[in-house]
């Protein structure tokens with residue numbers, strides 16, 4: 001259900017940090033923060049869709065000043081309730097268009113958008129605007145890092161458009177793909193102990209690595225690295241995700 005917090009209202013926010021997704025595992029969070037801290041260097045970092053501070057808080061503990069842009073006050077409230085959460089600056093708004101003051105503290109050396117969150121922008125226009133917005137916040141030589149899945153179209157048999165990605169005795173989740181519009185609509189269904197069900201639908205737009213490179217180019221950024229994950233494994237035709245880094249040229 002969508003409200004003023006987008007698709008991450010109170011009900012989602014209160015359970016968000018209990019996710020069983022691999023991205024939430026301690027070692028993966030550490031690898032993520034290691035790489036982001038390296039790109040931030042001595043500068044500051046901008047997280048788009050900062051959420052509950054899953055990555056921002058450990059990055060800040062490494063000494064990197066982090067500022068977030070976030071639509072959901074409910075998610076930010078969860079971050080604020082954690083140690084150090086009250087010290088992270090957040091601008092409430094859409095990360096495709098919201099601007100953060102760079103006059104006082106200078107531009108950012110790093111902007112990042114993890115855990116498939118670029119796909120929360122459901123039009124190509126909005127995704128392009130996001131790259132342009134990031135480019136305006138970066139210092140020359142600064143980097144934009146995205147972690148996102150490779151579209152799963154190889155998993156779709158001819159004549160079908162649905163890919164299940166979670167099944168358990170009490171829950172199911174699946175994506176309905178529209179290969180014309182690049183819409184990927186995720187449906188989550190959960191059954192509680194009293195047998196009642198809860199269904200949630202979230203729209204996404206899947207996006208190809210090469211399409212992201214073109215968006216970067218339109219924003220004046222250029223591809224610097226692309227890996228299969230945070231440990232810098234090579235990105236190959238079998239990769240199911242990528243961590244990509246685009247750089248703002250120094251001249």
Ligand SMILES: C[S@@+](CC[C@H](N)C(=O)[O-])C[C@H]1O[C@@H](n2cnc3c(N)ncnc32)[C@H](O)[C@@H]1O
Pocket residue numbers: 005006007008048049050051052053054055069070071072075093094095096114115117120121
């Ligand atoms: C999958 S969560 C990721 C949160 C956090 N980055 C993490 O890795 O745990 C996506 C977050 O992006 C926020 N979000 C989605 N679309 C947004 C938009 N257009 N502008 C600002 N925030 C957005 C959601 O409210 C949510 O908190």
